[in-house]
Amino acid sequence: MSGARASWRRRFQLWLIGRLRSSRVWPAGLADKRTDLDRLGQRLPASVMVFFGSSVDALYQLRPWLPALSNLNEMHPVSLVFRDSRVAGQVRAESGLDCITLSTYGQLDQILSVSDVKLALYVNPDPINFESLRFTSLIHVYLGHGDSDKGVSVSNQVKAYDYCFLAGQAAIDRTSSSVMAYDAVARSVLIGQPQLDAPPVTGHPDPARPTILYAPTWEGSQPSVSYGSAITHGHEVVTTLKDAYRVIYRPHPLSGVADAEYGQADAALREIADRVDTDVTLEQSFADADLLITDVSAVTLNWLPTGKPVMVTESTAPKPPSPLMQALPLLSADADVAAAVRLHLETDPTADARRTMIEHYLGDTTPGVATARFIQACTSLIEQRDAQWAAQQAQGATGP
Template identity: 70%
Template structure:
């Protein structure tokens, strides 16, 4: 049996540990990829006034997933007020500054439970499949909707994790077909709502900046190495240096690195660094739309970039990935570059003739829905309203049967 002195010493050590962790969090020296969990104490015990909640437990390293939704979220907030919940106060501050939305940091699951218990939140939105989402997904009085952060033909776009959500808001029929063909024991049409891509409505006009010497511009925008080997479509190690070297001189090469390059493998980081040294321009801070406007042809991997580029009508090539990808009408059309292919000759052919243009144009609506400005944002807001109405009907029935929530 521990002595009173031992118990006191254990208690002191525990308090010192908590004090040190708190100081580290408040010092802002905590690594950016680790949530600081600095709770907004003044929000505890108070209900959210909003009926819609965006849950984003990841850190600022993942803001590339959230930023494309800013326009749509602000439009939703104008008609149905929105609260954004974070676990990292630094990320919350960035989003607050960039959007003006109500952003709250809650460190612990119990704090969210306490607030939702006295709130009238009906709808929860998610832009990624972070495992911590389950701290919010457990609440039965909300309708939970997965938005994603860019439709693509990647295997992760048909994750079994879609089953965790009541609904998935998808861009076009291609996403429904992809999910239905790959996910077992899941009724994709019943859980899918097609809204198009509201992200495209928030794009500010850009002025193209062509090469001063008149060379055509090729944009190389590969994806990262991925945390799962089965969806590792990144081409930097297999294609990067050879591809850029083959194009230099004849073409202006813009390299747009993925923000997570090298997070998993040091060799991928080294390949990224080598391509940065070779490229005529490296786009790390300019908007994606500027990179697109400045380029005449895109070389990319199996990723969301292909669908972002599709409405431009300009030619694209996709690197042959080392792992399989789901069935894809777009990948059946777009030429693929294998390691060792004559990249310069293939690029020249597609810049001159663009032999796949008609086939690509025919797929725009299949992948992206109605691309007319404003249509997707209006559909997004309407889909949120429908989801909240569904919640009201279903939750009233559950309450009549004795459910208490949240």
Template identity: 50%
Template sequence: MPATPRGATFRRRVRSAGGRIIRRFGLLPAGTPDGRGEDAALLGTSWPYEVLVYFADTPEALYQLEQWYEALRALDAAHPVVVVTRDSRTAAAVRRDSGLAVRTVAHYTTLDDVLGRSTTRLALYVNHNPENFTCLRFGSMVHASLMHGDSDKVVTVSNQTKAYDFSFVAGQAAVERMARFSTLYDAHARCVPVGRPQLDAQLRLRAETRRGPVPTVLYAPTWEGGQPSAEYGTVASHGLRLVRTLVESGRYRVLYRPHPLTGVRDAAYGDADAAIREFLDGAEAPAGGSPHATDTHRDVGPAFAAADLLVCDVSGVAMDWLATGAPIVVTRPAGAAVIAASPLLDLAPALPVAGLAGALDLVDRELREDPGRDERLRLREHYLGDTAPGAATRRFVTACEDLMTVRDREVARIGRELSR
């Protein structure tokens, strides 16, 4: 029997009330924004922000945004910045930790209304969340992808990059990577090298830190990736065996820094991560050295400051480590992930699963002899640009200002076209 209008209205009200209860008490699937926005208060208003950072994710992905806080604060000092979220829990964390203005907008119509009344000129994005298209629709702003690290992963040349007007990249290596492996994309015109502003604070901390007499090996693997073609992680294939070998040698302190998303897609990664943590908790410290440890600090800076050598996967951690000038070993994944040739991967010693039996000898040699040091230091500028203190932050702010000038010119041009 057809539903009566009154019955249909009742069911809509029930669904709406149920949705409010689910959002209110956080009973949502992982990764789903709670949609508890400030829309009612924002409608009919304008805001003074020149720069909008759009972040549609839930709190577990905040590591992508957190690394940009210091650079965004520097930008905010000259050009007011607002972080726009779609999740009230995310907004609370950003408001607490960033020192930036934050607004939670659940509905596209609210963003349309506010931006129509405001003079926001630049939108920035730290990931490729499909929800970014909610904000990318606005032609009144220039849109730039920041991402949350530079690496030789195939995902760094994702076709999604084409959605943005420009992409901020770390250095010339990223431009060349995009030019080589992207189709129908003018990397030299649309990629803007700005360095890695995050390294300014990390290098300061490393310069101030005294490392002990027992060398520290930092093992910082990535997660399993969102799909098998991006499975660069080695926690399950290498992790425990590698860590056990280094610890039982008695020659090194091991610092393990897992990726925050380890195990979210593949339970084997979560199990391996738990096994490594448990082993390190019970391991005896090397004679004269600090205890072995698992580092889950939000900022990678303290781990970088403490380490003498890095073992990592094909990931953004490898690029950032270049700034330290210290030795690096890069694992090779056991799965089907695509690994393209690159200057760093050609230079850095590789550690495949089949090479784990020789891992200790490899670490010994790299710390004792460091045969790739001179070439690695030359690569530092190629990948990261100028790593002098503060240089990358200045380049970032200047690049944002340049894009706002581009926006003003384009908006004026379109205005002239419309007035014809």
């Protein structure tokens, strides 16, 4: 094949790929990498960068942070960097924050080289984060997307970040007991849970019967963190309760992504539940329910401030040491679901234990406190970064 023909063929391939990426047939789980070409070489108008290289499927991890990031933007300008223009478009429309799509590490390097970004934030442990973690002129902070007693909450990946912003003392204790060669106290900043600072929501109860919210997590990416109960508990929970109770099913956005059997179980539960909450906020689901059945997940902790009873399904996946999991009722796959629900609705025997653990797990849940602590923590680290980076530059560091 001649050079001219090979060149034409390559140009045609790139054109076709570009057309596919801009079409509706491009998979939602695959980043479209449609670069904002007009932004290349231009300075990011921000001192804080949120790096989110994941696809639309994982947007649920970022969305709860948007109100806190909008508040932070008032003091320290924030830009969000994406690999998928569809995610960027949704976040831009919802938040009004500066959003940019970059498709390669080289493009990120180019932009950071002409910018003065001081702080990088991450809401998930996606391996693509390492494209951003390479840069030495920034302080890198792992935010996560909700604290939980899942094994993934104590991943060795925390060592990649300069600091972790955590909700409560429980997270530090969990990390200290599980991660070797890591000073969790020195590398952690307690801020509470800014995601809980959402405005109050009015509940919509069923006047004829109590409401049970069943909100399982997904199957997980590997067996050691597979806490999802859709297969083991889901059908029994919904079919047993739906006559005496209104049953709301709130599926996890990633159900079935790693295991098709979970996807089939999810589809079946959607057919038989009284209500399926996919386009309803978590706060609304909480407000509408009288009792929660869930798995080991962040949903369990976020529910605590409601003061209402909760039951957690038993799984075979290992859990880090957890006083909460020792206190809460665990629902086995062969449990008498109806009797357990009736008992906890009528007497709520774990109410006192849950109440004493709210601050231990979530910090101060007074509305607005966690968001204020988040902004103050970012401000402190920006000041620390400026001082340390000036010292590094004096020794010859060039960045970015």
